[in-house]
Amino acid sequence: MAISVEHLRRQYGSFTAVDDMSFEVGGGEIVGLIGPNGAGKTTTLRSLAGILRPTAGHVRIDGYDIVEHAIEAKRRLAFMPDEPHLFEYLTVLEHLRLTARLYAVHDIDHRAKVLLDELELSGKEHALPGELSRGMRQKVVIACGLVREATALLFDEPLTGLDPIGIRKMRETIVARGRAGAAILLSSHLLHLVEEICTRIIIMDGGRIVADGTFAELAAHLEIAAAGSSLEQIFMRVTGRETSAR
Amino acid sequence: MITASLYIVICTARNRLRLRLRRLREPRYLFGAIAAGAYFYFTVFARIRGGRMARARRQNATPLMAGATAAALQGSGPGLAAIAMFVLAGLAWVFPAGSGLLDFTPAETDLLMPAPITRRQLLLHRMIRSQIGLFFASVMPAILVPSASALSRVRLAMAIWLVLVTAKIYFTGVTLTRTRLASALGGDRWAAWTPVAVLLGAIGIVASSMWRTFDGNTLDGPADLLKHLGRVATTGTAGIVLFPFVALVRPIFAPWPGPFLAALLPAAAVLASIIVWVLRSDEGFEEATAASAARRAAAGSRSVTAAPVARRVAWTLAPRGRAEGIFLWKNAIQMLRETTGGMLARYLVPLVLVSVSAGTALMAGNRARGTAMTLCSLAVGLAAFAVMLGPQVLRIDLRDDLRHLELMKTWPLDPSAVIRGEMLWSGIVLTGVAWLAIVCAMILSAAGFPRLSLVWRLSGSMAAMVIAPALVFAQLTVHNAAAVLFPAWVPLGHSRPRGLDAMGQRLILFGAVVLTLVFMMTPGVLAGAVLWIAFQRFMGAAVVIPAAIACLGIVAIEVIAASEALGPAFEMMDIAAVERAE
16 A cells, blocks of 8 residues: 555644544545544644654555655655745755755656646746745645655645646646556545545544545445535534534 | 724733743743843842942942043033934934834734724834833843932833834834825925925034034043033034934933933923824825835845845756755755845854954964954954854754754655754855964964964964864754754744743753863863874974864764764654744
């Protein structure tokens, strides 16, 4: 499995943000990670990316443990956070070159050109992050993640700050990467996006997985497979918000 | 609106105090608060008490200043201070000073500006919000200035507060009025130009009075000059023109209680008139606040540096190589793009001052004179600064990159290489500066160190060049180790955590750095000393060179070993431990 999570727990002091979380994401799968605010989605993704050290449990990327074999695991991983944190003094192209050096990417000039065209960043190669809009900075972060052939892609709210064209392109890019065999874990509050592009959905609440399956499986399990049922209905019912939403 | 402003000020102050008190539960803040408290007690309060007891023992108070010049300065104080204020008031139109009153916080911009309140109310709100800062700015000098009683300190604090608050509001008025000078509306333009015309007239009157006073008169020293200046400011037409300035500063010099209370009324009237003028100049409010917001946006989140410029640099990152090279390149690019004229001036001025002080102190024993000696002193001071204080000042390493820890932790790199790489650029720059300064000092050493022989001067310089990188990298290792092991104690990037406890943390950290540096250097120094004892008889002065090489070798091993040891700690480092400033 490209991404394997076993009994993951992450605590901040006495507060448990993620508890006993286990799931797997195979190559070619696009898994949507959804949940209300504070459910533990970002903590999960950061633990998977090696930013946060798990308090307990294991995270493996292509079989490499993120703690014990951090370098090998990280080499196969691309994490695209919700906030575009870039180096203030490096240009767009320099960010891509830096990423290429870090991940030993060959032919970076060609790849960078293709990617910058794809993400509509052409003409901004020599701009510093401070000269870009938030959406463009987000695209640079995504470009840094996509410039290499990662087997596991982690997206945390990838569409934040993007314009409609950017959202569409991003959606296509994610699907294309999934079809190309990458394991994708995507966290988003945009349920229609998750419903549209994800092959499987994990719903989190209170730091735990409360539902895991395809849209059809979840709907069938919750007996709301009637016409017009949507992921939103499933989400509301699973997280117990249905009554309050009414 | 005033009640709403007071509500914001009081709630903010109360919650900030609660936050700081609550964080004292954490040992690092508690120890910090104790350290800072002790520092304040021993450096300020104990000294005040000591000074008071000493005066009591002498039974007759020593005057604050002595001599004819000091007496003249005290006698002409209000006049001289008024002239200084007058000059500042004039210069503010040419070089506008940012008073900060128009720097609305993002929360104020988003919540108050769209609210149904007038521009004048917004200005009043900012004036009220600035009071806590002004209060501390007034109280601190009153505590530090030697004084006989607590009451006189209160008196001084009140007088300083009056001057500071008036100056702050005046500078805001200048900013607001300047935005209207080129207004398309005739009435607006005339209203804006009126104070400029009044000021120009005042400058003319004061200048002609000074001309009349000093033209043809010979001065008997500085005391006479001060006396004449004081007289110009308080008599004749210039006295009338400068009256508001004299009235404003008079409480600082007036004794308690009668004269002080009598001086307070005119000073308060000046403050009130400035407030009225600023509130009536609110037409330029939107433009001025927008300009202020744009300036802050340009400066970005890093308040001490200007917005970076994407300068082309002839250094492209090689596609392959050691991990350390990535950080060397990144930090070099950062420094090249970060460095602006203003920033250079900001660092060069203290650098020159410290270099001159250090060099002069070092050379004072030689009693040498002349340009060569001065330049040699400067070079020695610069080298000392680069080696001893440089690693503290130049923070383009892990201390700065803690801000990017989240991103860096996703990189597939050996953490030990990350730590070494982060130190590399700063170390190279500081070593380069030190070497350049040492070479200059060596060339000029005949003038700077006339008592030393040529062999000693050459050997000493060579040894200093060898030992410089050892000292620089040892310090950088300590600073970066602190960033890895105690990230919460290290100021993040250019930000500085505020509060007494945070100040105490910095004191403790500084002490720990010095101790660790001594610990790191000791084996090298001992090895050098052994070589010195063994071979000094045969090699003479030149033995300092192999002694320095031995020391450098040992420190280099220590630095590499430390970076390897810190690798796992970097890997374990918790992003939650990195604290953003308040």
